[in-house]
Amino acid sequence: MKDKCQAIGDNRVSRSNQVIELVGNTPLLELSRIAEEVAPVRIFAKAEWFNPGGSVKDRPALNMILEAKKNGQLTPDKVILDATSGNTGIAYAMIGAALGLKVTLAVPGNLGDLHRKILKGYGAELAFSSPTEGSDGAIRLARKMAKERPDLYYYVDQYNNPANWMAHYNGTGLEILEQTEGAVTHYVAGLGTSGSFVGTGRRLKNEKKDVRLISFQPDSPMHGLEGLKHYPTSIIPGIYDEELADEEIAVETEVGQEMALRLAREEGILAGTSGGAAVACALRVARGLSSGLVVTLIPDGASKYLRHAFWENPEP
Ligand code: PMP
Numbered sequence: 212m213k214d215k216c217q218a219i220g221d222n223r224v225s226r227s228n229q230v231i232e233l234v235g236n237t238p239l240l241e242l243s244r245i246a247e248e249v250a251p252v253r254i255f256a257k258a259e260w261f262n263p264g265g266s267v268k269d270r271p272a273l274n275m276i277l278e279a280k281k282n283g284q285l286t287p288d289k290v291i292l293d294a295t296s297g298n299t300g301i302a303y304a305m306i307g308a309a310l311g312l313k314v315t316l317a318v319p320g321n322l323g324d325l326h327r328k329i330l331k332g333y334g335a336e337l338a339f340s341s342p343t344e345g346s347d348g349a350i351r352l353a354r355k356m357a358k359e360r361p362d363l364y365y366y367v368d369q370y371n372n373p374a375n376w377m378a379h380y381n382g383t384g385l386e387i388l389e390q391t392e393g394a395v396t397h398y399v400a401g402l403g404t405s406g407s408f409v410g411t412g413r414r415l416k417n418e419k420k421d422v423r424l425i426s427f428q429p430d431s432p433m434h435g436l437e438g439l440k441h442y443p444t445s446i447i448p449g450i451y452d453e454e455l456a457d458e459e460i461a462v463e464t465e466v467g468q469e470m471a472l473r474l475a476r477e478e479g480i481l482a483g484t485s486g487g488a489a490v491a492c493a494l495r496v497a498r499g500l501s502s503g504l505v506v507t508l509i510p511d512g513a514s515k516y517l518r519h520a521f522w523e524n525p526e527p
Contacts, residue, residue: 384414
């Protein structure tokens with residue numbers, strides 16, 4: 212097998228280059244059925260599950276790693292370290308494998324079995340924080356590990372790393388401007404690290420002063436909108452810009468789940484619940500308009516979350 216691969220190897224573009232080149236430039240889909248009730252207002256969503264690691268987090272993960280390689284903080288002898296309860300970890304693990312770099316992730320002890328297998332599948336090492344402390348417990352563990360072994364780890368720190376939001380400033384934001392030919396009037400995004408809201412939002416505001424930026428977050432600390440944070444009870448990310456949003460929305464888990472079902476059944480899009488919540492918020496914004504073009508992100512697909520019973524509900 213090895214010999215065979217080597218025999219055809221000379222003329223190939225290396226695997227790592229090909230995988231990494233697939234990050235970003237995702238399709239922008241019009242949600243025409245969901246938006247029927249708000250016509251002539253139109254709603255579009257960036258299909259972020261098209262990224263090779265399956266989520267929007269491939270964008271910041273790749274940018275943060277490439278930036279750290281460029282500025283010399285991430286040398287080949289170092290291990291990539293960060294706290295992540297999901298998609299960023301998958302992105303680091305995939306990109307680390309593609310670039311031949313080791314990855315260690317601090318994750319909450321109650322991380323789902325499927326996530327664990329995906330991360331292990333890519334060859335990442337896992338360090339578990341207390342299952343009762345959620346993603347903030349994982350952040351505290353990563354900080355401690357980085358402090359104890361600065362010689363071993365490059366601590367990416369996605370919550371405080373400007374290369375996180377810059378990935379969206381130079382990628383997602385520009386793509387939305389191009390794909391809508393500048394017609395975007397509203398941008399709606401959920402808050403996790405806030406990178407996708409802050410980076411995309413800043414780019415849109417810079418290019419189009421009157422664009423309205425709407426952020427949303429779960430309405431309670433114990434929620435089921437995976438990838439999102441309830442800011443009033445969380446460590447606020449250093450990259451978050453509290454001046455940026457023109458409007459803020461608090462969303463219930465059930466609203467995200469209901470819209471995830473509607474997206475599956477009316478648009479053929481099997482989105483995660485943060486994507487469901489994003490489209491529900493986009494629709495809420497659109498209902499208040501008489502004209503406009505509302506853009507949101509669907510951060511990932513549902514395949515990692517299908518253990519949740521609501522997927523079998525006959526009606527949204
Ligand atoms: N949805 C999902 C499914 C995510 O994994 C994340 C990232 N944690 C987000 C939304 C929020 O993205 P950001 O970190 O850019 O705020």
